[in-house]
Amino acid sequence: MTATIIDGKAFAASVREKVAEHVTRLQEEHGITPGLAVVLVGEDPASQVYVRNKGKQTLEAGMNSYEHKLPAETSEADLLALVEKLNADPAVHGILVQLPLPDHIDEEKVINSITPAKDVDGFHILNVGLLGTGQKSMVPCTPLGCLMMLRDQLGSLSGLNAVVVGRSNIVGKPMAQLLLRDSCTVTIAHSRTKDLADVCRGADILVAAVGRPRMIPGDWVKPGATVIDVGINRIDAPEKGEGKTRLVGDVDFDSAKEVAGAITPVPGGVGPMTIACLLANTVTACCRANN
Ligand code: GUN
Numbered sequence: 232m233t234a235t236i237i238d239g240k241a242f243a244a245s246v247r248e249k250v251a252e253h254v255t256r257l258q259e260e261h262g263i264t265p266g267l268a269v270v271l272v273g274e275d276p277a278s279q280v281y282v283r284n285k286g287k288q289t290l291e292a293g294m295n296s297y298e299h300k301l302p303a304e305t306s307e308a309d310l311l312a313l314v315e316k317l318n319a320d321p322a323v324h325g326i327l328v329q330l331p332l333p334d335h336i337d338e339e340k341v342i343n344s345i346t347p348a349k350d351v352d353g354f355h356i357l358n359v360g361l362l363g364t365g366q367k368s369m370v371p372c373t374p375l376g377c378l379m380m381l382r383d384q385l386g387s388l389s390g391l392n393a394v395v396v397g398r399s400n401i402v403g404k405p406m407a408q409l410l411l412r413d414s415c416t417v418t419i420a421h422s423r424t425k426d427l428a429d430v431c432r433g434a435d436i437l438v439a440a441v442g443r444p445r446m447i448p449g450d451w452v453k454p455g456a457t458v459i460d461v462g463i464n465r466i467d468a469p470e471k472g473e474g475k476t477r478l479v480g481d482v483d484f485d486s487a488k489e490v491a492g493a494i495t496p497v498p499g500g501v502g503p504m505t506i507a508c509l510l511a512n513t514v515t516a517c518c519r520a521n522n
Contacts, residue, residue, distance in 0.1 A: 233488060234489075234491040242503075254293040265294045266296075267323075267327065268325065270310070270329065281329065282300075297323060303333050318346040324513055342356075343355055369512055380459065381457060394418045394437050397421060428451045436459070437451075439460050445479055452491050454491075458487055
């Protein structure tokens with residue numbers, strides 16, 4: 232059996248299209264343009280790429296994009312002052328502070344200083360609590376994108392065994408909450424889990440978010456399972472030439488696709504969905520602010 236390859240790029244394009252239509256309606260019917268502020272501290276190359284893409288796609292969806300690029304030596308107090316300013320700015324409906332932040336800045340303090348209603352990452356402790364108790368919240372973008380792909384692929388998720396490998400605050404934990412909310416039986420596994428292979432083999436839905444290149448081989452995958460690979464790992468690719476690299480997921484795609492029912496590729500799977508969901512969250516924040 233060869234798995235259906237889930238096309239995250241096409242799915243993300245359709246989400247962005249719906250977001251753009253919603254933005255047009257907000258402008259025409261209410262005279263409002265949603266605005267997203269993205270704050271980048273320092274010059275981390277991967278973060279710079281993400282922030283550039285976020286800004287570009289925000290504008291393409293017809294929204295306002297406000298980029299704040301600060302030097303790596305910015306003080307915590309100055310960053311908190313900027314967040315305060317954005318919290319108070321009525322043109323800004325969503326605020327995203329790109330992580331990781333430099334070591335001298337307390338990440339949790341900064342995240343928790345964002346007004347929860349503008350926290351389009353869904354990382355503020357209030358949003359984490361609301362999600363955990365099944366209340367209306369901002370939902371972290373990557374798990375939200377994974378959930379959309381799972382629902383699209385499987386319809387109802389009710390009663391399915393879901394295994395999330397990885398327990399990060401950004402992906403693993405909120406992913407587990409979302410799957411639980413959709414009535415899955417959820418296991419959160421991680422690097423210390425005993426018999427990880429057997430745990431994975433029980434999964435109808437397997438979400439890999441550990442950040443270890445090709446850690447999950449095909450023989451850990453239950454035949455017919457839906458596999459969502461959140462990993463984006465850059466590895467050396469000498470076959471492409473000296474010094475060349477390429478991206479691989481946390482799942483060994485070539486062996487897993489022979490067993491799974493459906494699987495997301497890397498790149499072109501979960502990745503594009505994250506920014507699409509960020510745009511959707513910004514529109515949601517804007518609608519809630521104006522209701
Ligand atoms: N760094 C890597 N992923 C993310 C994300 O989803 N949000 C923020 N703010 N920073 C990130």
